[in-house]
Amino acid sequence: MSAAVDMRVRIGALELRNPVMTASGTFGSGREYADFIDLSRLGAVVTKGVSLEPWAGNDSPRIAETPSGMLNSIGLQNPGAEAFCAGDLAWLATQDVPVIVNLVGHSVEEYRSVAERLDTEPDIAAFELNISCPNVDAGGMAFGTSCPAAAEVVRAVRAATSKTLIVKLSPNVTDIAEIARAVEAEGADAVSLINTLLGMVIDTRTFKPALARGVGGLSGPAVRPVAVRMVWQVAHAVGVPVIGMGGVMCTNDAAEFMLAGATGVAVGTANFVDPAATVSIADGLERFCVDRGLGSVGDLVGAAWPERSA
Amino acid sequence: MTEAGHHPEVERAGLVANERVAEGVGLAVFDAPRTASAIRPGQFVHLRIAEGAEFILRRPFSVYRAPAGRLEILYQVVGRGTRALAQATPGAVMDLIGPLGHGWLVPEGTAHALVVAGGLGAAPMGMLVEELARRGVATTLAQGAPSEGRLLARELFEATCRRTEVATDDGSAGLCGFVTELTDGLIAADRPDIVYVCGPEPMQRIVAAQAAAAGVPCQVSLERLMACGVGACLSCVVSTVSGRKRACVDGPVFDAAEVVWDPCEDPEAGA
Ligand SMILES: Cc1cc2nc3c(=O)[nH]c(=O)nc-3n(C[C@H](O)[C@H](O)[C@H](O)COP(=O)(O)OP(=O)(O)OC[C@H]3O[C@@H](n4cnc5c(N)ncnc54)[C@H](O)[C@@H]3O)c2cc1C
Ligand SMILES: Cc1cc2nc3c(=O)[nH]c(=O)nc-3n(C[C@H](O)[C@H](O)[C@H](O)COP(=O)(O)O)c2cc1C
Numbered sequence: 221m222s223a224a225v226d227m228r229v230r231i232g233a234l235e236l237r238n239p240v241m242t243a244s245g246t247f248g249s250g251r252e253y254a255d256f257i258d259l260s261r262l263g264a265v266v267t268k269g270v271s272l273e274p275w276a277g278n279d280s281p282r283i284a285e286t287p288s289g290m291l292n293s294i295g296l297q298n299p300g301a302e303a304f305c306a307g308d309l310a311w312l313a314t315q316d317v318p319v320i321v322n323l324v325g326h327s328v329e330e331y332r333s334v335a336e337r338l339d340t341e342p343d344i345a346a347f348e349l350n351i352s353c354p355n356v357d358a359g360g361m362a363f364g365t366s367c368p369a370a371a372e373v374v375r376a377v378r379a380a381t382s383k384t385l386i387v388k389l390s391p392n393v394t395d396i397a398e399i400a401r402a403v404e405a406e407g408a409d410a411v412s413l414i415n416t417l418l419g420m421v422i423d424t425r426t427f428k429p430a431l432a433r434g435v436g437g438l439s440g441p442a443v444r445p446v447a448v449r450m451v452w453q454v455a456h457a458v459g460v461p462v463i464g465m466g467g468v469m470c471t472n473d474a475a476e477f478m479l480a481g482a483t484g485v486a487v488g489t490a491n492f493v494d495p496a497a498t499v500s501i502a503d504g505l506e507r508f509c510v511d512r513g514l515g516s517v518g519d520l521v522g523a524a525w526p527e528r529s530a
Numbered sequence: 531m532t533e534a535g536h537h538p539e540v541e542r543a544g545l546v547a548n549e550r551v552a553e554g555v556g557l558a559v560f561d562a563p564r565t566a567s568a569i570r571p572g573q574f575v576h577l578r579i580a581e582g583a584e585f586i587l588r589r590p591f592s593v594y595r596a597p598a599g600r601l602e603i604l605y606q607v608v609g610r611g612t613r614a615l616a617q618a619t620p621g622a623v624m625d626l627i628g629p630l631g632h633g634w635l636v637p638e639g640t641a642h643a644l645v646v647a648g649g650l651g652a653a654p655m656g657m658l659v660e661e662l663a664r665r666g667v668a669t670t671l672a673q674g675a676p677s678e679g680r681l682l683a684r685e686l687f688e689a690t691c692r693r694t695e696v697a698t699d700d701g702s703a704g705l706c707g708f709v710t711e712l713t714d715g716l717i718a719a720d721r722p723d724i725v726y727v728c729g730p731e732p733m734q735r736i737v738a739a740q741a742a743a744a745g746v747p748c749q750v751s752l753e754r755l756m757a758c759g760v761g762a763c764l765s766c767v768v769s770t771v772s773g774r775k776r777a778c779v780d781g782p783v784f785d786a787a788e789v790v791w792d793p794c795e796d797p798e799a800g801a
């Protein structure tokens with residue numbers, strides 16, 4: 221590759237070597253993908269949701285394939301904070317990649333305590349506060365769909381940690397920009413979006429929903445235009461960095477999110493198709509910049525905004 | 531990592547043959563030397579049959595046989611992916627991830643095994659009966675299918691097993707009835723050292739109960755919907771006595787005594 225492109229981006233106090241990270245819940249702890257890629261080539265690994273106590277998740281079936289996407293209702297199955305630290309985190313700490321831990325809870329108190337418990341772990345670079353999971357009954361998305369509830373949980377977690385705090389937003393709202401402004405006002409260092417869109421599939425042979433839980437979250441290329449629109453709106457509404465995701469399958473998709481205003485991008489469902497998708501996209505973004513004579517990947521951020529091209 | 535220590539990789543596999551072997555069932559043969567040399571009985575591959583809007587996810591398939599750098603997949607046409615596979619012609623290239631999962635274990639000292647295959651449950655048994663024959667294990671096969679024409683892998687089973695018994699729903703071959711009517715007697719009379727089962731889950735559950743009642747160890751191969759196939763997404767969980775495990779890495783083969791079959795008995799259900 222010719223003239224080096226500066227691929228670094230900054231999210232809160234974190235400097236990432238490139239803008240590409242993994243989307244929570246689609247990459248395990250990273251260990252599962254270490255057979256396929258060199259994790260040190262990623263901007264960051266974002267772990268699956270971690271709660272204070274173990275969660276069993278939802279009953280099976282938990283997924284359904286849909287046109288250009290999939291529904292999932294995993295329900296944040298995880299072994300709890302202690303087992304996470306002893307297992308996945310201890311392993312990740314041996315890898316040369318920043319670790320962002322996705323936090324979940326059923327109540328403000330649970331969110332606060334898991335943040336407090338993990339705040340002491342030096343191997344965690346940042347938290348992603350998941351207030352947008354559509355697959356749990358209590359907590360999850362309930363906190364991400366109203367401004368006062370979102371503000372309350374961010375305030376509690378902000379007080380419990382000095383680590384970089386990213387808040388992950390739900391697309392299942394009327395005005396995502398207003399939620400983004402509410403969490404920024406409470407001290408979020410960045411926002412990430414979108415989590416999955418609430419959806420449903422009914423099996424016409426059995427006359428029953430395809431998922432045991434009935435509803436699930438839609439991800440994959442099907443959601444990309446919705447996600448790009450929301451990133452555009454949120455990036456206009458807040459001053460903190462935006463991490464964009466939703467159907468990023470290739471380099472162009474990642475560039476599209478950055479042009480809409482995202483500083484970083486996360487890759488989820490694409491990992492299931494191609495276990496090396498993240499690294500291919502990171503390499504591809506660099507080439508994308510070289511081909512266009514850009515000195516820094518940051519030059520892409522918001523470059524599609526009309527006010528920028530003036 | 532698999533029990534044999536081989537890491538899964540993505541391999542570009544060329545289709546070299548693809549033939550109908552029974553009503554609605556095909557045998558696809560891929561040239562995939564890396565996976566073929568590494569794969570162990572009962573493991574599977576995650577196949578990207580086609581691209582485009584209809585195919586976001588890969589499809590998991592057991593490997594029936596893996597002779598000379600090739601992978602043989604015995605598949606039933608059930609939906610759009612397997613339909614596309616049936617239409618693929620030699621020369622097509624598909625990528626696959628493999629070898630995946632935890633396959634059949636043959637304990638040291640096994641002298642006599644009972645292999646139970648219902649319908650497409652014959653697919654993961656091909657490499658197993660070959661391995662058992664290689665190790666000199668006396669193998670009895672009990673096989674069930676809707677009709678004689680749907681009894682798969684007959685030649686291989688006849689060539690490798692000391693004894694084969696069949697049951698068909700319509701009585702066109704062997705016993706008219708379910709394979710579980712054969713296995714009860716076979717377990718009691720022959721007292722195998724181990725029972726291996728694959729087929730519809732209700733059938734696996736019955737055979738597992740028969741083996742448990744006779745005090746014979748039993749392994750089952752379970753199917754779940756899978757997104758990643760490598761242990762990352764938790765799509766494919768199986769309820770076990772020690773919590774929910776992933777069929778793609780902790781299975782698909784499980785010790786039957788560990789499986790919690792009835793969702794109502796899963797202490798974690800509805801959590
Ligand atoms: C470990 C494992 C080994 C398997 N081995 C074989 C084999 O050797 N031969 C064979 O014919 N079949 C096998 N299956 C089942 C096979 O994966 C499905 O029949 C196939 O995925 C159906 O795809 P489709 O597009 O034709 O069906 P569709 O119903 O159109 O598929 C829609 C989605 O559901 C999934 N799906 C549908 N049925 C199943 C199922 N029974 N199990 C898992 N996923 C399913 C598909 O992968 C896809 O994501 C195996 C499954 C597993 C988990
Ligand atoms: C199987 C699966 C599990 C997920 N688990 C989580 C999770 O634990 N926490 C979370 O914040 N988002 C979770 N998500 C949402 C993704 O991180 C991402 O926001 C969404 O899938 C959109 O990106 P994609 O289209 O690239 O997959 C999950 C998505 C999938 C498909």
Ligand code: FES
Binds near residue numbers: 760762777
């Ligand atoms: S299919 Fe993803 S964990 Fe098993």
